[in-house]
Amino acid sequence: MAKPSESSPPQEQHLPTLWLLGKTGAGKSSLIQALTGSSQVEVGNGFSPCTKTSFAYHFPHDKPLLRFLDTRGLGEAHYDPSEDIKLCQQQSHVLLVVAKVEEQEQSALLTVLSRIRKQKNIKHLLLIYTAVNTVPKEEKNRLVAAHQQAFEKAWGSELSAIEVDFDCDTHTYYHRDQLVAAITQIMPLVGLMLDKKEHANQEEQHFSQVKNEVLWYATGASFTDLFPVVGLVSVPAMQAKMLHSLAKRYEVLWNTRGFAELIGVLGTSFSAQYGVKLGARQLVKLIPIYGQTLGAATAAAVSFGTTYGLGRAASYYFYHKSRGKTVNTQNIQQLYKDAFELGKKVSPRG
Template sequence: MFDAIKGFINPSKNPDISQAFEYQNTHLPTLWLLGKTGAGKSSLIQAVTGNSDVEIGNGFEPCTMTSHAYSYPKATPLLRFLDTRGLSEADYDPAEDIQISAQQGHALLIIAKAEEPEQRDVINALSKIKKQGSIKQILVVHTAVKQLSVDEQNKTVQYNQQQFEKIWGSEIAHAEVDFELTNGKAFGIPALTEELTRLLPIIQQFNHDQQHADTEGANFQKLKTEILWYAGAAGAADAIPAVGLVAVPSMQAKMLHSLANQYGVDWDKQAFAEFIGTLGSGFAFQYASKLGIRQLVKLIPAYGQTIGSASAAVISFASTYAIGRAACKYMYHKSKGEAVSNQDMQNIYKDALANIKEVAKSETR
């Protein structure tokens, strides 16, 4: 088992890693955007990701006959947006789009401009999606609401909401936003983010307005997306039978090397041993033992391929994230020639493990 730990110091090329990366890429949580042209889909993506440059058509790649997909961030994707282009086509078949959006943690977002009661194309598409029966999570986002008077806003939002709920056959959660107010600010973004986080917990990790108590925390935020990507890859590796034992430590090793380079820290045996030591005397043994046990459980017929693999994926996702978070704190102080207490390191590892649990469950289901 301790061979897995050795891989942290000098990771070698592992053919299973590319397999896990591919698995992760095809199982990204997907937000399926359903709405007319000009409804505000690009603005919604900008609000979620904080990337003001993204536009529908810019960075989107064809993925079906009628839809285009955008993965974010580009280099280390954590989330996919699916934009349906064929709504106005009479023979639009949502089957391919459903297959993509239902890969993992899927959610359907209906984007409707408040001043546009004519939603026939969207309603027709929604009716077909309802009949397919695969989509369970849905949210209506009413946009440009502040371009109307309060009375008009209430009437038009209620009218469009009722149109969609009539087709869906039940109440649908909704959010009211305006991305382009005259004062340059936006309306309703916190409420929208809350609703989206309820559908996909990973959304919370894109909150760029979070206040940081110190420089170390701010530095971690800059590297958080990369760490989450490695965590997703590690979880994907442990979802594949007979891959996790070697691939998970290899991915974590590559993550640590990458972080060390960005902090300007020499990552050698001494630095690695010191880092592991700050996490507690029994950390290395527990890590190796638990990793080995998870792989053995996955070999149990039926149980191992379902519950066992799912549990292993969640643990690998969460532990990779927690290791990355702790490494950032260690390397920050190391780069400044400062010591960091073992208690602080163990606390930050435990906190990271606890805080990422729900995201890990969502990302690996």
């Protein structure tokens, strides 16, 4: 698989990656549509080749937070997936095995699973049975039981499984929430990214439209803060770009006066702690061994949380400013604290 370009933004070089493994027609593209909300055309045109028969799909397209890998050709004559499988393993975090419930011939997929198991590189695997509503319930249960037994034998242990049925033409997604919840248990960031819950008010609705952009900047700040001293410059720079971008999205004039007002409503404790904590994290990373491991990971998680919290608070601030409303100091400070804690929790390096 081609390595990401060194000129790519840092967060795009280490994207959380879901590897979809299944026969052609198993429903992998429909699964991506259901998870991302992208159309069939967007998904179809969004794949880019990364090996001879494997393709990558980045979501969102403009500021990617998640990568899907699709290895194609399983079961086709004269196709040896060994090289593709090896390369996909190196960049994947979760393996999603996709099987159409009525497709009983899965020998090629079972063989590949046995190969992957022997390499011991994949720690997280989830079985996804698709098109489960197209067969009678009793028949479906029999087929699922047979598949489950065969897959668990190939993998050598019990496996978690989700039954889904996605009709993308009518936007009917059976068990989508259960699928997101299962992936979230393994990769919390994915759950926050793909969340489609109802919003309590218009401000929350507007934030949902910029949330993935905030997460993109948070991921970038988190990655750059893994390295000693670098984060002292890179984290504030990423956050400054984020604030400028958000102001533009909310159509609010952004200048030094606006920045000072935002920091003011966040409170003196925020500005004081921000500078002290950022500097302290850089010093910790200079400690031999500890600083390059646990210290760096902690710094990255805190920078993710800080950036996400700042983005959430800024969105609240810009929303009210764009409507000529007064910003509630207590509300914005609580929003920052809650988002900061959530960000630390879901950080890919938390």
